Amino acid sequence: MSQALDTPSPPAAPSAPAEDPAVLAARYGLTVSGARPTLPAYVGQLWQRRHFITAFATAKLTSQYSQAKLGQVWQVATPLLNAAVYYFIFGVLMGTKRNVPDYVPFLVTGVFVWTFTQSSVMAGTRAISGSLGLVRALHFPRASLPISYCLQQLQQLLFSMCALFVILLCFGVPPALSWVLVIPALTLQFTFNTGLALVMARMGAKTPDIAQLMPFLLRTWMYVSGVMWSIDKMLSGKDLPHIVLVLLQANPAAIYIDLMRFALIDSFHASQLPPHVWLWATGWALLSGVGGFIYFWKAEETYGRG
Template sequence: MSQPESAVADSRAGDRAGGSSPNGKDSLSALAERHGLRRAIARPSLPVYLRQLWDRRHFVLTYATSRNVSRYSQAALGQLWQVLTPLLNAAVYYLMFGLILGQKDDLTNYTAFLITGVFVYSYTQRSITGGAKSISGNLSLIRALHFPRAALPLAYVIQEFQQLAISMGVLFGIVLLTHEPLTWAWLLIPFALILQTIFNLGASLLIARIGSFARDMNQLLPFILRTWLYTSGVFFSIHARMADQPAWARFLLEFNPPSVFIDLMRHLLMKSYSDDLVQKGFPHSSLPQLWLYAGFWAAVALIGGFWYFWRAEERYGRG
């Protein structure tokens, strides 16, 4: 008897023995296991998955770079919009919050304060928005090629990091033009950006899984991110506005992840910001505490987001 006939006979024998479900799925699974077969899209173990992701690092970088180049290819000003967009947003926020609502009275250098907040928050906002569409927007690629699906959210975060590198050069120039001194603390800025990038990646992986199965998330996400924007101290000093509020309420706003990364960047970039907090007696987090918070959020987001995304690896692109 040939091997296929033997396998069919084994399967029928198993069915007669009552070892299969009415639809025959259990017998087929047992048959495949006996003959050394496995599912083509089975989720690999976590170490294997990480190794596969590392092996495709060149694909991730190339994909991110090509998306970055083509993003503004149809616009007359091209890549300049990477910088102009947050600057125009900052100008609107300065008019509304700085002048009309008087938030600039709390700080010596409100211009640098506001633009720093806008640039740092925009980095997280764009990373999460891109992550939400990274799976649902690339179904044809997912169904055509076999690769770790985490490569897509990772590529979107790298794309935003490449844009941030350009924006930070503009931010440094603006901060210096507003008469902030160049200090040794600036050497720590790359480490702050690395922690924020790790957090962005974890958050992007988390929202990528949710967005791949709950398509309405792409409609809901702008409202969530806008609420997050208003509670992250981008336009106002949390220390000044929450000085008379309960300690637990002030802590919630200060411990909010975007607030942590924004506050950390302001401490590193702006000597006047730290001086304002001391001179006006605002309760504020110390710089070591901010580093601790930033490290905590980076670790929690990366570990939790990566594990949550990996658990659904074999379900992406199906149905």
């Protein structure tokens, strides 16, 4: 009896080594939640949601003035009122209109085109930080938000363009074949605005306070972009450093404004455009559009966290 109790138990069989979790996850097709997809896959996801982006932009545009009695009239009235204020201050009080033919069409075109860029940048700055509920509740490529906001601003500009055409006709600017140039000019500007909005969306998601700083930066940018005055006329005969002239001529906002004026106003001649203006416009659009998209994509997995 004691011998049976004292008999040692056989040694336990060695356990199999645990399999690497990464290998196990790959075997069953599991991925990290919220991981950043590859750039081609990300582009594909955005294309699959193109209808959502368009519908979201249209819905935001429709609801923007839903509480106002005049409703969508404010889409056109707001930039027109801004143009009226600038006309009184810069055109009448400062006498800028004396040096610029067709000053009212010149000014209104500049205001409308600048408003497109300004609104796109401001909307992009708040695209992620102002939509955290949507970002945290649903899984979708976050670039959909700043792109849809820029598309909303483009739709609003197209409404304003109808009023702009009426203003041009009322002030004696006849329709011309050059009006077709509005299409490539707006396409390049939309690409530039979207890239800039993507950059600001990532910065605004990390530092929401940047939205409070942007109005001051945008106002400064507006004053050096020739919205209310002709850069060509103001710089004529001025002995300025060459670098200042280059910066003013290479200013992307001024380039897109001048392209629209050249397309629409017959008194705005090609000699008033910066050298190689279409190359500048295309270069800015590619740099901002492609660079801004990649910059935003690199932080895809961080949006809505923290």
